[in-house]
Amino acid sequence: MEQFNLWIGDIVTIFGTFSFAVSGAFAAMQKRLDAFGVLIVAFVTAVGGGTLRDLLLGITPVFWLKNANYSLLIIITAIVAMVFWKRIKTLKITLFLFDSLGLGFFTVVGLQKGLAYDLSPGICVALGTVTGCFGGITRDILLNNIPLIFRKEIYATACIIGGLVYLLLSALGINEALVKFIAVAVVFAIRIVAVKYKLSLPRIY
Structure with a gap:
């Protein structure tokens, strides 16, 4: 069972990396960046949150330096996105969906990493939030x-x-x-519902 859970954890990380790489690539294409720019933005979006998480925990080298497969996945994903972007009618909606998926996946990954280090529940939630959000912030x-x-x-x-x-x-x-599946689905669903019904936090202005 433990090996199964580790396998599921790897799958969650892979899907999170893929989702954020797609969102980064599409965001860069919306800005009409060249191919190198698209690759860079896709890469930073996909690894930004995990990199900050590992640095906060004192884990070096960070995860994508230990496993080159993540870099390869990002590069392939960005190239495929550039090849097929003309077949996608609305980049904005696609960007939103993949960004929401990546947000959910990486929130779970970051939270689990905090639990593995025996951090308090509140800190684990904060670490999951940092992991989920920082790649998008950098992008x-x-x-x-x-x-x-x-x-x-x-x-x-x-x-x-x-x-x-x-x-x-x-x-x-x-x-x-x-x-893990439910937690990812909750994050994704909240984003969808919030945008569809224009829900937001109170504004002070």
């Missing part, structure tokens, strides 16, 4: 956009709720693989 800064986390859209809040759901279900003894 938006590179593209001269205001990061989504700082706008009125519900973004980091979705990570926090997803993290809390993960901890609650784990405490109830539910199968870990199912808990």
